[in-house]
Amino acid sequence: MKLQLLGVNHKTAPVEVRERLAVPEWRLEEATRKLLQHTGVAECVVFSTCNRVEFAVASESGVDLHSFIRDYLLTDVSALREYLYEHSGDDVVRHVFRVAASLDSMIIGESQILGQVKHSYAIGKAVGSVHSNLDALLSRAFSVAKRVRTETAIGSSVVSVASVAVELARKIFGSLHGRTVYVVGAGKMSELAARHLQSHGAETIFVSNRTHESALRMAERVGGTAIHFDQLYGTADQADIVITSTGAPHAIFRRDHGELFMHRRKNRPMFFIDIAVPRDVDPSMSQVEGIFVYDIDDLQHVVEANVSDRGREAARAEQLVEEEVERFRRRIQSLDAVPTIVALQQRLEQIRQSEVDRLRGRLGPLSPEQETAIENLTRSIVNKILHAPITTLKGFSGSDQLASTAEFLRSIFGIENDASHWNGASGISKDDISKASDKPLDHTLSVASDENEIAEQKPGSRR
Secondary structure (H helix, E strand, C coil), rough: CCCEEEEEEECCCCCHHHHHHCCCCHHHHHHHHHHHHCCCEEEEEEEEEECCEEEEECCCCCCCCCHHHHHHHCCCCCCHHHHHHEEEHHHHHHHHHHHHHCCCCCCCCCCCHHHHHHHHHHHHHHHHHCCCCHHHHHHHHHHHHHHHHCCCCCCCCCCCCCHHHHHHHHHHHHHCCCCEEEEEEHHHHHHHHHHHHHHHCCCCCEEEEEEHHHHHHHHHHHHCCEEEEEHHHHHHHHCEEEEEEECCCCCCCCCCHHHHHHHHHHCCEEEEEEEECCCCCCHHHCCCCCCEEEEHHHHHHHHHHHHHHHHHHHHHHHHHHHHHHHHHHHHHHCCCCHHHHHHHHHHHHHHHHHHHHHHHHCCCCCHHHHHHHEEHHHHHHHEEEEEHHHHHHHHCCCCCHHHHHHHHHHHHHCCCCCHHHHHCCCCHHHHHHCCCCCCCCHHHHHHCCCCCCCCCCCCCECC
8 A cells, every 4th residue: 555645734835826826724624525536546645733734645556646636625736736745655654754743843742633633533533534654653643742742842832822922912012911812713822821911910912813603712712702703803803812724725814904993992002913814904004103013934933043952852853753753664564564474373273173073073062171172272283384384474575576576375285365465455454354363453463473372372263
């Protein structure tokens, strides 16, 4: 199975490009379904945040992801090629691990990205686009992220959008004591920024959202007041600081709004923190005297100036990711041998059961002690017979010799060829393996990469 990923992020494309490719949260499920329907796609997941839009797929022979962007987003891909990056194979694994571990974030070490990746994973599971391949990849990515956060200090003293907002607001207003904050959109990042400003002296918080119930819930959490969205333009001038992240397809604050606000405020300064992609604030707003606008890319420049001393921890985290990429590669390679291992176990278990049943027919009723002795003896013989072929399969995992070796073993053990398509297939289901073994799936897979455990595993025990 081939892994591919195509996307843009804050490093490769400015916000005006990212907003052309943005998939808002409310369209994430739809985008995932559409990608799953695209020619050649077997599994897929879509990552979309204010700093990245990425489409990851698993397929048998490769997928034209550029044509998906063209067809789904109705965007001329040829004009965006310089901003796009595309990964395949191990590079996809490495990239997803780095994203989940917050090594590819605008703010290295921030924790929000992991929740966003998990959200995309949950949507993929819900719509049926995540199966064995991407399930294994993303599950491991979550473990890698935890390991990076546990074994390095990359997440300590994180420079966040919230802390950057405070720093910029102080430069504009001096003290934040008594300032009014207006939150437009009920997103988590907006709430974090509002709380941070509040902790540094901001006194009043207004919250407005298209869904008023969401605004009410956030207002309750931050001790603020919910404002109906249709009253936004009539009340926004009361705010010294506006934090906006709505997911609207077009700017909701334009230059004429800024001029109106300044007239009502008698030219008292007003600070907009626009963390939406597409942007909520038209760039021309910043041309209005007294209006200060910072979008997500502006915040990035401030962040870069504050994280230069975290290089050592980032380097350590990158090393951990490389270790995990190699570990994942070995695990995936071992999966190539699992179908034949399972088939061997089934075949020998079938023979063992047949011979034990024949023996019972000849000997008549047996005592529990005799039954146990026969079971232990026959299982031991089967395990010893299995040890050599399974060890051989393990040695050829990931090599060109695996297919021919597997076919040879199937032939000499009399295994039906209708199961031969399992070997080398990357879409082994949990049911296929679990039904053939009395051990859980994860243990069965680990057996394929551990010679000693293979020799000791009980093949095909009845439940």
